[in-house]
Amino acid sequence: MQGVLTVISGFSGAGKGTIVKKLVEKYTDYNLSISMTSRKPREGEREGVDYFYTDRENFEKAIADGMLIEYNEYNGNYYGTPRKYVEDKLNSGSNVLLEIEVNGAKNIKRLFPDSVIIFITPPTADELEMRLRKRGTENEETIMKRMAISAKESAEIANYDYIVVNDDLYKCVEDIRHITESAMDQPHRMTEFITGLQNQLAKYAQ
């Protein structure tokens, strides 16, 4: 039985990173897929925890070798998802959590039609801009660039499976968890249980 692949996506500044951190802390059945990137670590980020960091040349080699299930260039940097970890975990029946840029989500859905693709967004555009400023890691030009990218990305929202508004962090995390749990209750993930029950009931058939 395949595990559930839950994909957390959405605008830069939506709070994806914090949400993912809370989810894996609270719900230990999520196996977090770490992305590979060619961008430099931000202050406080750690290799193998936030990302696997590499340079452009090695990233392009990974693409050529088919080691990524998706990759994407965002704001001048590569981001990609290593294939082996995701496939191994899902095939062994474990749940996987994946944080990904908007462009990559579409590819994941095509490769894993059974995955649950969730779009995270602040309640308003003003709130999104405010959060980017609060982060304090980017200059004005980069913030405006990110907002412009968000404007473009917003055309994709309706293609997601679910939209979760990140207004209250606790509620947002619980909402995502409930979406994953609901997916675990789908019949094609419960074939063993169904067959068992049908066999038990067979003796009552008249």
Place this chain on the structure above:
Amino acid sequence: MQGVLTVISGFSGAGKGTIVKKLVEKYTDYNLSISMTSRKPREGEREGVDYFYTDRENFEKAIADGMLIEYNEYNGNYYGTPRKYVEDKLNSGSNVLLEIEVNGAKNIKRLFPDSVIIFITPPTADELEMRLRKRGTENEETIMKRMAISAKESAEIANYDYIVVNDDLYKCVEDIRHITESAMDQPHRMTEFITGLQNQLAKYAQ
């Protein structure tokens, strides 16, 4: 925007009635669709609360007049869902909760492809039989007849959207609620929010 139609179905004795009662008590946005039946009230059941009771002749008149979105004969009695209430509530954006026999669920899904059809089951067949006995309202023959019907119905489980095991009542009720809430987060139910956000972001486009 259409509301969510959540359909609670499953074996006789699975605890559907208790679950529905708990759901509408706790979550007041569920509008409960009351079924019509030609069977006699069980002790403690009330007209317009548990069912609308009628006789076979009037039930057949309602069928002929197209007043039911589905009906079904189960164990010698008719059960059906009045059309107007469900359609009015959904069209006004309200959520509807509907308890239904297994045969009827398929019809509801065909008429309302967007509905969420949930199969409720005890964890085992033994547990199902025990619950039917505990109810104390049926004789041995009826219990065995109900178990035989369950054996037959079990072939349908895989066609449901979700399966919820009613082991712990509290957990079962919460699981169902989370399935409804997830459905409320689907993009086609949030078109107003999406359009609003896209409009706010448009000014940042470069």
